Amino acid sequence: MSVVSLKGIDISYGPVAVVRNLDLEIKSGEFVVLVGPSGCGKSTTLRLIAGLEASQAGEIAIGGRTVNDLDPAKRDVAMVFQNYALFPHMSVADNISFGMRLRGEAPAKVAASVSEVARMVGLQDQLAKRPGALSGGQRQRVALARAIVRKPAVFLFDEPLSNLDAEFRAAMRSELMRLHKELGSTMIYVTHDQVEAMTMGDRIAVLAPLRQAGRSNLMQFGTPDEVYHRPTNLFVAKFIGSPPMNFFKAGAKNGQLVHDRVQLDVTSQLRFPREVAVGIRPEHVQIGGTAAITVDGTLDRIENLGHEKLWFFMTALGRIVARTADYAANHPPGEKVRLALPTTSLHFFDQESGLRIE
Incomplete structure (x- = not known):
């Protein structure tokens, strides 16, 4: 069970409030997209779930376990960043298996896991190469494979496709949706791109900056159809839809x-x-x-x-x-x-x- 629950979350940087009164209940196995303009707190919320940010109020629970004071390494989450964060001097295989080797897992298990994950993301022929020899899309697949090999309860994606061109973004969207179906894991995805939000999310959480939002950043949380056809307020109606x-x-x-x-x-x-x-x-x-x-x-x-x-x-x-x-x-x-x-x-x-x- 990998339900993610946020209740009454407040996040501030000194006197500046970034997130206020945020309540989200993400179902086990659900693909949820956090979407909104710059400054709405979507990446901050993702980092909070990962344990890289602290909240001033509220409760964070993963799989029914409160994790507010839990070390990031013990939260059973894996994060995929916008900038890939790969080791340039290591091969693709070594990048994927770095965490497993760090934990001292058996070489045979490491090799089998790398082979299986490489097949899932289409990197079977690239394992001996270094990141510098790969395209942007292939590098993002390596970062994705490194997260998958951990078999976490929750995947966290922080605008992972924003550095790719349009063709690669479309291909990677399809890849992520296929992997979500295959893995059945809970996935939380941050983006400012409406196309990504509408095409990928089981549900979409539309967030707004506090100066526009008022009491809470969360403007609407619903399916793509609900958000598009029945926006609950002017902010959502103006933000979702192009034109x-x-x-x-x-x-x-x-x-x-x-x-x-x-x-x-x-x-x-x-x-x-x-x-x-x-x-x-x-x-x-x-x-x-x-x-x-x-x-x-x-x-x-x-x-x-x-x-x-x-x-x-x-x-x-x-x-x-x-x-x-x-x-x-x-x-x-x-x-x-x-x-x-x-x-x-x-x-x-x-x-x-x-x-x-x-």
Whole structure:
């Protein structure tokens, strides 16, 4: 059992608070991604679990055992860093087996373990080489193999793919997901990359810097679908999604949404506060469609990404971005186009508190 539990965690550096009131319950065998902008405490939280940071308050438990005062070497975790942290003068095989040899394990067991792990990460033909002769992706595989050979209860990944180019990142994402399925271990992964978070995580913990978060860094903890389709607050709605959700401000009068320049025919059972932030994902904006809310937009520019197009419009509601398939009808920049915003695709947030209006 390798459940990881954080309760009421506070971390400060002198007078500067970095993490406050953080509660996370990570299930055994789960792949959880901590995602957020710089300064949100995601790497600090990972280092706390590893025992490389200390908390001023709260409890950390791994496998049902409180580990706040436990030495990092006794926590049964393995950490994979962003910078590989390999010994340049050692072969791949020696890098992988370093910990085993340090513990005085039998040479036959060491050799068998290295062979098995090298097969898992595709390094069978690289064992005699030194790190300097490997590509970035291969070096990261060595760091991963060194963690796997320990057979820890929990794997901790601190932005391990950020130094790789796009092709290697995609390949390593697939590799990590395959290994997670094969090993069945609990994995906690830190990244600022939304693609990594959405494609890899069983659940995603979205963290925010305290200056934006208020009481706690944790903004939402849920599946990729939950975080994307039902963000619990404005921070998550703005952070998750590329391009991000479109927003415009509206007021409430007699239970109806009003805007000083656009007619908002929104019928809802929701109780709207005085100021409402209305959001819609770019893929839900209809170019030339009809809906309860329509607005004329002047096309500013088009970004053709091959498999899709992003359309940037200036409207009475502000800038609106639409996403369409690559074969969508073309419009030249400067043309006026009617945009439709289906009410079933709208998200409503309290402008003052930032919370989702349910």
